[in-house]
Amino acid sequence: MILSGKEIKKKLGKEIHIAPFNEAQLNPNSYNLRLHQELLVYENQVLDMKEPNPYRRIQIPEEGLVLQPGELYLGRTIETTRADCYVPMLEGRSSVGRLGIFIHITAGLGHVGANGYWTLEIACIKPVRIYAGVEICQIYFSELQGAYTAYNSKKYHNNNGVQPSLMYTEFAPKVEHS
Numbered sequence: 001m002i003l004s005g006k007e008i009k010k011k012l013g014k015e016i017h018i019a020p021f022n023e024a025q026l027n028p029n030s031y032n033l034r035l036h037q038e039l040l041v042y043e044n045q046v047l048d049m050k051e052p053n054p055y056r057r058i059q060i061p062e063e064g065l066v067l068q069p070g071e072l073y074l075g076r077t078i079e080t081t082r083a084d085c086y087v088p089m090l091e092g093r094s095s096v097g098r099l100g101i102f103i104h105i106t107a108g109l110g111h112v113g114a115n116g117y118w119t120l121e122i123a124c125i126k127p128v129r130i131y132a133g134v135e136i137c138q139i140y141f142s143e144l145q146g147a148y149t150a151y152n153s154k155k156y157h158n159n160n161g162v163q164p165s166l167m168y169t170e171f172a173p174k175v176e177h178s
């Protein structure tokens, strides 16, 4: 069961935390989240799952930034969220999708109890100008059946900003052979 906007509002400060919260961003069954100005772009053409991939940080200027197809931009929401007892899920907005913009790549599911900013994996079909502060995506909350274990990942939980993939931490450290 997906929570209605009215239910999301009722649970704020209890099982659901959205900060900052603005009632104008509440939808019938979701809440719109805004795009922060900072983006992270990988520097190498070929990415490696097993290694930390170097990246640079860029800021979306006042006049906006034209995204290019074929590039991956990691962004984040302005808001932090946390939901205890509910499964948070991220979805695009139709108006954004109609401009050919993806806001996540196959990873829209959040963990119950996860706290922090949402990292957005942004890509586009056509060159498109984007602006910081826009309501870029929406979060919705689903009921969870059954007992659950506390989310305790060292990767993305309680993050302080945009994070690159930490997939490489799942691989065993390299053994040096002499």
Ligand SMILES: O=c1ccn([C@H]2C[C@H](O)[C@@H](COP(=O)(O)OP(=O)(O)OP(=O)(O)O)O2)c(=O)[nH]1
Binding pocket: 090, 104, 105, 107, 108, 109, 110, 111, 112, 114, 117, 118, 119, 120, 121, 153, 154, 155, 156, 157
């Ligand atoms: O587009 C997304 C999807 C998820 N998350 C956050 C919320 C979620 O709780 C956390 C971990 O997501 P997931 O479980 O999909 O990633 P993982 O690589 O399996 O990480 P972990 O090992 O911490 O579960 O990242 C994002 O910031 N952006």
